[in-house]
Structures are given as structure tokens and as C-alpha cells.
Amino acid sequence: MSGEVEAKTGLSEFEAQVIGFFCDGVRMLGLPKSIGEIYGLLYVSQEALSLDDLVSRLGISKGSASQGLRSLRELGAVREVEGVVGRRVYYEPDVELKRLVGGFIKEQVRPHLASGEEKLAKLKSMVREMPGNAKSDFYAGRLERLGRWSKRARILLPIIQKFLGR
Amino acid sequence: MSGEVEAKTGLSEFEAQVIGFFCDGVRMLGLPKSIGEIYGLLYVSQEALSLDDLVSRLGISKGSASQGLRSLRELGAVREVEGVVGRRVYYEPDVELKRLVGGFIKEQVRPHLASGEEKLAKLKSMVREMPGNAKSDFYAGRLERLGRWSKRARILLPIIQKFLGR
DNA sequence: AAGTTCATTCATTTTAAATTGAACATTAAT
DNA sequence: ATTAATGTTCAATTTAAAATGAATGAACTT
Numbered sequence: 422m423s424g425e426v427e428a429k430t431g432l433s434e435f436e437a438q439v440i441g442f443f444c445d446g447v448r449m450l451g452l453p454k455s456i457g458e459i460y461g462l463l464y465v466s467q468e469a470l471s472l473d474d475l476v477s478r479l480g481i482s483k484g485s486a487s488q489g490l491r492s493l494r495e496l497g498a499v500r501e502v503e504g505v506v507g508r509r510v511y512y513e514p515d516v517e518l519k520r521l522v523g524g525f526i527k528e529q530v531r532p533h534l535a536s537g538e539e540k541l542a543k544l545k546s547m548v549r550e551m552p553g554n555a556k557s558d559f560y561a562g563r564l565e566r567l568g569r570w571s572k573r574a575r576i577l578l579p580i581i582q583k584f585l586g587r
Numbered sequence: 588m589s590g591e592v593e594a595k596t597g598l599s600e601f602e603a604q605v606i607g608f609f610c611d612g613v614r615m616l617g618l619p620k621s622i623g624e625i626y627g628l629l630y631v632s633q634e635a636l637s638l639d640d641l642v643s644r645l646g647i648s649k650g651s652a653s654q655g656l657r658s659l660r661e662l663g664a665v666r667e668v669e670g671v672v673g674r675r676v677y678y679e680p681d682v683e684l685k686r687l688v689g690g691f692i693k694e695q696v697r698p699h700l701a702s703g704e705e706k707l708a709k710l711k712s713m714v715r716e717m718p719g720n721a722k723s724d725f726y727a728g729r730l731e732r733l734g735r736w737s738k739r740a741r742i743l744l745p746i747i748q749k750f751l752g753r
Numbered sequence: 754a755a756g757t758t759c760a761t762t763c764a765t766t767t768t769a770a771a772t773t774g775a776a777c778a779t780t781a782a783t
Numbered sequence: 784a785t786t787a788a789t790g791t792t793c794a795a796t797t798t799a800a801a802a803t804g805a806a807t808g809a810a811c812t813t
Contacts, residue, residue: 453770453771453772454771455771455772481772481773482772482773482774483773483774484772484773484774485771485772485773488771488772507781508779508780508781
């Protein structure tokens, strides 16, 4: 009657709210909701959880859980816990902001920045190969400005990481 | 045969590539492609452009153009140019990174941060109202950590803006 | 005030992204 | 070697987001 939370499984109200908190967070970063759900549940759980735990408690598919865990591993946001028993793998969250941001920058930001710089280089060569185009000076100026943007980003990223690292 | 660019209108290859550059950029920020197209075309255009110019040159609908321009105005990424003639409004891009980032932080980042902090406060009160729950200490610790995250973000944002402001 | 020009809104359609789950590995136990 | 347990992949589906464009509104012109 009041909440917007889907409580089809045995999540407490508190757990559901924390999970919702992380869903909002990851959506702001352009990541799928399921990643927020998975990280969120790990974040509120004192014990490490297996893939099957995530599936049953969150009510998501095995596929989602598997893919979500992979993304989170790549981001460095979760780590495997030595599941002494059997071959089942248990996960726990990395809760250090420094590392979370570092992973995000490394996996999401830097690749985009790099591909942007490639494209920029191509654009610059296009301008160079323009004949006596009246606009080419204007174009060159605009591209130069873009180059300054990405240079600033490159300087800024380590500053951010350093700041968050304590 | 080779390119992925839709050239249904009179966009030069160069213009199309610049627009593609900005499409990638805004998608990284979680904004719709049309916003990248509009800003991109304004960015490569020496003269200010009207809504109808955007519609005809980009081949997008009036609705998209209108909504996209609104978002860009709200972000402070474009400004109206005093269209001396008639009542048609012409737009030009704001090309200062400082202001673009500032607008993005103000419009996109801060609201999310604020709503996150609200939710966090609610979660904290939920923990306080927990009876002698065995997990409440663990929960309190986790929430405290989240609070530190958002405090850091609040400190970091002005640093970023200051850095980009020269 | 009737017509014109230009911009916005919003219900519908389209497109893109995320999710699902059955089929396919992989590894371990017997 | 066979079965059981666990994890991954990917074509098909579902869901969410964005684009469309007809209807509407607002502002100007005559």
C-alpha cells in the first residue's frame, strides 16, 4: 500500500531500501539496475553470498546474476571469497570508495576518453586535408578546444583518485 | 559502404563526424543521443542555428529538437542569441568546459546526491528503530560508510569545478 | 479577429538496453 | 565413465528510454 519495493522474496524492508539506494546510484552511472541490486544485497549482507543466493533472494535470473557479477568483478567492486566448502564461489563487496571509483574510472571512463581522443585525431587530420576551406580555421579552433578538454580530464582523473585515496 | 553515419541531410562528412563525437560523449553521461546531435551541430556551426535548422539538418523531429534544446538550456550548454530578425530564436553553444561541467553537476549530480542523502537519513532512522537486532551494529557501520562517501563527493565537486575554472 | 509563424506538449511508436532461461560448458564426486 | 552441482552464454523476450508528429499554445501581423 505504501512502498514501491518488490518484496517477492525474503528481503527485509531495510534490505530492500538499501538495495533501492544502490539501484539509484548505479543508474546515475549508466549501469543496469541488476548491478545495483547485486551490489546492494552484498553490501547489506554480513556474510558472503553465492550466485544462487543472489538469484533466490533478489528474484533475478541466473543469467542476470552471472553477468552482473562479471561486471562487478571487472569493476573491482566485488571479490571472490575463498569458499572453503565445495566449488561454489562466494562473493563479498569491496566497500572502499577509492577502489570503486578507481575501477569505474579504469573500466568506464578511460576507454571512452581514449576512443574520443582517437576520433579527435582523425578529425584533426580531416581539417588538415581540407582545401582552402573558409571554415577550416574555425574548425581547427573548435577541435583544439576539444583537445584541451580531454587534456584536462586526463589531469583531473588522478587528482580525483588521489583525493579519494584518503 | 564504409561509414556508419546517416547522411540523409546536407551534413558534410566532417560535420557528421563531429556530431558522432558528441553523441558518444553525451551517451557516456547518460543523456539521449539527440542531445549530442544538437549540441554537436551547434558546436561545428559558425553561425547560430534555429530549431528549424536543427530539424532540417539533423533530420530529427521538431519534438526531439524542442526537448533537446530545453535540456541543453537547463544544463547551460546552449544559449539563445538575440535573433534580431523576427521572433525566431537562434542558439549557439556554450563552449566553456567550466560552465558545461558546472551545469552538469548542478542539474544532474547534485540532485541525485541530495536524494541519496535523504534516503540515507531514512535508513539510519530505520536502524535506530530496530529492536535489539543482532545485525544493527553491522548495518550502522555500513550506513556510516555511505555517509562518508557522500561527504567526500560534496567536498570533491567544488574541487573539480575550481580545477576546471582555469 | 483571423491568419501566420514558431515553439511546446504529450500520447503513440520506435529503438535500444536489460533480462530471461534453456542449452551448453566445466569441474568435482562417485 | 556417469552423474550431480555450479556457472556461463546467447537468442529470444521483456522493459525502459527516446523519438515522433499531430494537436495545442503563444506571439506577432495585417
